[in-house]
Amino acid sequence: MVRVINKKINRDKLLDQGVTMLMGQGFHGTGLKEILDAVKIPKGSFYNYFENKETYCAEVISHYIEPFIIQLQGHLQKPEMDALTGLKNYFNELIDELEKNQFKGGCLLGNLMGELGDTSEICRLSLQEAVNRYRDLIKQGLLKAQQEGAVRNDLSAESMANLLVDTWQGVLLRMKIEKSIVPLKSCCDNLLGGYFKA
Numbered sequence: 001m002v003r004v005i006n007k008k009i010n011r012d013k014l015l016d017q018g019v020t021m022l023m024g025q026g027f028h029g030t031g032l033k034e035i036l037d038a039v040k041i042p043k044g045s046f047y048n049y050f051e052n053k054e055t056y057c058a059e060v061i062s063h064y065i066e067p068f069i070i071q072l073q074g075h076l077q078k079p080e081m082d083a084l085t086g087l088k089n090y091f092n093e094l095i096d097e098l099e100k101n102q103f104k105g106g107c108l109l110g111n112l113m114g115e116l117g118d119t120s121e122i123c124r125l126s127l128q129e130a131v132n133r134y135r136d137l138i139k140q141g142l143l144k145a146q147q148e149g150a151v152r153n154d155l156s157a158e159s160m161a162n163l164l165v166d167t168w169q170g171v172l173l174r175m176k177i178e179k180s181i182v183p184l185k186s187c188c189d190n191l192l193g194g195y196f197k198a
Contacts, residue, residue: 002191006035013039018092023105026115028122057112058126064108065130070135083144084151084192085101091168091188095181098172103179106172109134113169135165142196152198160196167191 018041023029032053041148050056075090076083098106104151105111111128139161145151151160167187174183 007048010039010041010045010063012082014041014046014049014056015060015063016056018039018056019064021056022060023108023111024048027053027112028115032056037148054120054122057116057120061112061123061126065134067197069133072134072137072141076144077135082150083141083155084132084148087138087141087145088188088192091184091192095184095188098175098184103175103181107169108165108170110169124169131165135161146198149198151196155196164191164196 014035017035018030019034021038029107032046033043036046038112042184046056047105050059071093072090075081075086081089101132109127112123116188117127118124129167135158139157142160142164143157146157156157164187168184171187
């Protein structure tokens with residue numbers, strides 16, 4: 001039992017370190033030795049957890065998106081709050097976190113989409129799954145907001161969710177070069193506070 005728990009702890013450490021290093025250095029700029037040295041796990045042990053660097057990266061992607069899913073669900077499941085306000089609060093929270101981090105990193109999904117999107121099939125599929133999970137949760141929020149009368153009904157919740165996710169990824173790139181939250185706030189204000197409103 002203790003061995004199983006330790007294996008899970010080591011695996012989680014590797015995934016956490018992967019998020020940090022892939023965010024900062026990208027897939028091609030990050031070596032397995034660097035990751036293993038940082039978490040003090042012998043190189044041979046890596047292959048007890050992951051088949052190779054690509055399968056590892058694919059799992060890092062799934063690991064990365066999970067806290068964002070939980071955070072967004074938390075905002076959308078507050079019974080005292082309408083769905084549109086929940087979505088706005090969620091994105092405002094992200095903007096605050098990005099500002100505190102001095103605009104570094106952006107989004108691991110967006111970074112890896114640009115770096116690996118069409119060169120690694122396993123990573124492409126993992127990115128696609130992560131983006132779709134995230135988009136589907138935003139879609140649920142927008143659907144609820146439509147039912148509450150806060151969001152327009154002449155567009156589908158799915159098309160608006162796709163627009164929001166795609167625009168958000170773009171403004172994260174703008175944020176990095178401008179070192180400013182202005183593109184992020186503009187995206188949310190224009191879409192959630194304007195274009196999507198009923």
